[in-house]
Each structure stands twice: as C-alpha cells, then as structure tokens.
Amino acid sequence: MNITSHFISCDWGTSNFRLRLIETETLQVIWENRTDQGVKRRYAAFKAQTALDQKDFYLDYLMGEVQKLPDGHRSHPIIASGMSSSNIGLCELPYADLPFDEGGNTFISKSIPIATNQDLLLISGVKSETGMMRGEEVQAIGLGEYLHSYSEGILLLPGTHSKHISYRQGSFHKLKNFMTGELFEVLGKNSILSNSIEIAEWDAQGKKAFLEGFHLGLVEGSTPNLLGIRARHVVEDMDKKDNYFRLSGLLIGDELSYLRSSGENVFLAAPGAIFELYKTGLETFVAPDKLILLDDAVLERALLIGQRKMLLLHAK
Template sequence: MVEGVAWVAVDWGTSNLRVWGLDRSGEIRAEASSAKGMARLDRDGFEPALLALIGDWLPAGRPTPVLACGMVGARQGWVEVPYRQVPCTPVALEQVGRPPTRDPRLQVMIVGGLSQAAPADVMRGEETQIAGLLLDRPGFDGVLCLPGTHTKWARVQGGEIVAFHSVMTGELFALLAQQSVLRHSLDGDGWDDAEFARAVSETVAEPAGFIGRLFSVRAEALLAGLTAAGARARLSGLLIGAELAATQAYWKDEAELTLVGNGAQAAHYAEALRALGRTPATADGTLVTLAGLRAAWQQLTKDLA
C-alpha cells in the first residue's frame, strides 16, 4: 500500500499507459507505466489494465478519484467523451466521461479532446499537455509540435488552440518497421545521425519523391551495405522529412516554435528541424501532462465543492 495517494492522474495514449498517484498538495507519491495503450485493449480491458498498475495504491472502503486524459476517451476507448471544437481553450470540464467500474475503489473521470471541422481533425491527450504548457507560459503565441504515434502541430494564440494538424508518422514508422519488407533491414540497434539528416533534407527538398525512396532502404541494405542503424535512421528521416514538408505552414516562419516531448522521438524531431534552419524551444512532455492534469483536478474539485 502506498500512503498518501489522494487521487490518480492518468495519461492513456494509443500505445502506452502512464499513471501517477498524487497527494492532496499535488506531489507524486507513486508512478508506474505499461504498454497497455488503447490500441491493445477492448472495452472490458481498461479497468484491469488500470488496476494492474494502481491496485496497490487504493485504500479499501472508499473510492479514489482517477482523472485521465488521452485515447481512453475515444470511441474505441473505455467510454467516448465528446469533443470540443477549436478555437477554444485547451481544457474545459463541461463534459467529463465517467465510465462504469466494477471495483468500488475506483471513481474514474476522463477529460474530453478537441476537434476541428475543416480540415477535419481530432486530438485527445495533447490538449492536456498544451494546457500544462500554458500554465507556465500563459503568453505563448506560436506553434507547438507534439510528437507521438500521431504527431500534432497546434497553433496557439491568446490562450486558445486556433488550429491543429495531425500526422501519422509514428504509426507509419511502426507499420513499415514491423510489417513491411523493410523490417529485414532494420533488425538491429543503433542510429546514424548523418543518414537521418540526409534523408530529412532530401525529402523536404523533393517531397514528391518520398514514396520512391522508401524501397531504397531495403535495396541499399542488400547492395551497398547499409547497416541496420543506418536503415532505421534513414526510414525515420524519410518519414519525418515528409511530415515537415507537409507542415511547413506551421513551422517554417513562426517566431515561436516549441517541441513538446521526451526521449528519442522528440530528439529526432529537434534534429530534423535544426537541419532545416529552425531551433525549437523544448518542453518536457511528462511535466506538462502532469501540470495539465493537476490544473484540471483543481478545477474539478472546485466545481464539486
């Protein structure tokens, strides 16, 4: 049993589940994660996946509030929570999803996502990250890039998200690396910075040739000794380069450009942007997610008081 957990913050994405047990002052008492993202679960699997991580944190005899954001509120998630349409503030709690639970120790609430009518687009989870970033930078006026399974580019003005664009780069990389013929050339570890930068620059300069360059990953491995590290970096560079070519209206001329994320994927986006003459500011994705969930929790407790 973990002492002092007053509520649980949850970031439930397509690929991963992250949870934090917080006390009444918002300090972290426990944290855990798993690969049980929305894509791996049916509707009956969400409660067991959550309890596998937080069951030992929950006291008997009373429900513990759990506040979640992300794909857990999607149509394929635990319960569908309606979208709010941009332009709007990142998070508002007029509608909160409340999925039924079997375990009496759980009281689950899910923050809704955002939608855009034209061009049609949706986000779930990133709105909470943006809310957390704006707590620290309330005057932010520019573009945010949030890498993930489906990377988001969001234009923010006056405390509102006014437009955004989703790109399936992360999912495409996973599909090609695991299920296409290219997987035979990516069987190994490592990374080749020069190969990545070259692939980014080539694709941004000539995006129409992107589809034809993909098979070169396999061909060069067979004929020219391209290593697994080089092949992995090349495939990533081709995909991120194609994304950057398609999203230049968001990043090319914006004075304020911030990259929100952690780990290797965010580092690759930063490297690609630098190769194209942009040096984005950075924000820790975990910290802003928690900040956004804390702010939503404070608003909820005020509303419930």
C-alpha cells in the first residue's frame, strides 16, 4: 500500500459512520462527512436484501460515500477501524491478543483492493481474557504519543462499553471492559427506574446529584443502591432530573471503584459530556499529579495518529 499526500479515514462504529479526508503529514482534516449508517443499521439493511453479499454490500455504501469527496481526492488509500472488521461489518477479522505496543505491530489487518491503485486497509480489534475492543486499540496507539513522559498507568476510554487498558513503558497490557454506558441506557429506558429519571442539562445541581451517586457507587457499589433511585422519586418526591445524574454517578462510581487504592497514573481520554462526568468523579479521589486529562480534541487526533501509523506500517 502506497502512502500519498492524503489518506481517507473511515471510522465505522456500531451506530455511526464517519469519513474524513486527511493530510498525511499534518493530519489536518480537509473534509468530513458523518451519517447514522453504523454497522448495526447497515447489517439490518444487508439482511433485508439478497442482491449483494455482505462484503460487496458494505463496499457499495463505502464507495458511494467516497464519491462525495472533493475531486482529485477519491482514490487515496482508505483505512477503516472500528466495527467494520466485525462479524456484522464489511469483513470479519479475528481479534489480536494483548499485549500490543505503540506501533500496532501485532494488530491483525487486511488490505482489500477496491479500485485501480486503491486499497482499503481494515484493522481488527484486540482481546484479552477479560475484555475485547474494536477501534479503541487504534486510538490507544495514537494516544501513546501523549503518554511517553509517564512510565505507566491506566488508560480510561469511557463509552457505551468502557475500556480500561494498563499502560507500561510504551506497551498496553491488561484490558477491562465495563458496560456502564449500556447499563445506564437499559436501566433508564427499560427498567422500573425509567419513570423516576428525566434527561437533564449538566449544571451545579446536576453535579451535586452526580457526586452523591458517585460516592455511593465508589464505596458501596451500584447494585445495593439502584432501587434507591426510585425510592427517592416515589417516597421522597425528589426531582427526576437529579435522579438522572444520580444514576449516572452511581454506575460510574462503581466502574471506577477498583482504582481507589491503586495509586497509579490515570489517563482519561473521552469526548465532551462523558469527559466531564468522569473527570468530576476522578477528581474526588485521584491526586492532581496522577490524573492526566486528554480531552475530545486529543482523542480525535489520536485516532488519526493511530491510523497513520498503521498505513505507514503497511507501506514498508
């Protein structure tokens, strides 16, 4: 695979699809388009038709989006990370094993010719005995550029399924998964708690409620305190908007409880609102010099750094 002045970055997640034109040297985003056609929706559409096999069905959509790029930039190499290499994606690749280094040398990948002098590079995920991920491993090797000055720590990548990855001297080792985001959605929409919470905006009152829940989750765990969310509403007539953040705090506190006595560096890398929630909780028990904050902008660039590393690796 040849490296040109630009490459096409494809971030194909479960719920969303994003295509970007990237200047290789600077990683400047020249053009970007997002759709709601993540692999979950695409796979449902694939199953509803019979004209194309799975690979061609996904390629048909991908190349249709590529044709929207500016003239002269539609034939650059494409690199796809995330769920595109899953069993409901474009082409299933097996998971690589931990540990892995910042170069991504042990990742499993596949180069697929899609046009004359144009290839698609698919990157698979990583697994351990305690978890798995697809997409975050590429972010991790990009984030490695920001971790060089630290000998070790725990990298937190919160989300629907949060990932905690142990980092030590340029390599990533143990992986833990937490279904915190999905649990919040399921409990908030499909459990008895759904009538006791209401979506709210983050403010001083929301922060107070979040920290109350966070402390309970951190010290006692979430399970003994979940029904208390409903009791606060039904028995004590507490605000359902407060309960929204109290439930969030309870689940996040439970997720982070094992870090209370670790004393390790904690690297937090997360987008927008999630970043603020985890930061608020972590600041209550992690020393300032041990909490390294990597915001949305860093996380966005890290994905591109990781994708460029993989392209360069395959160009050798």
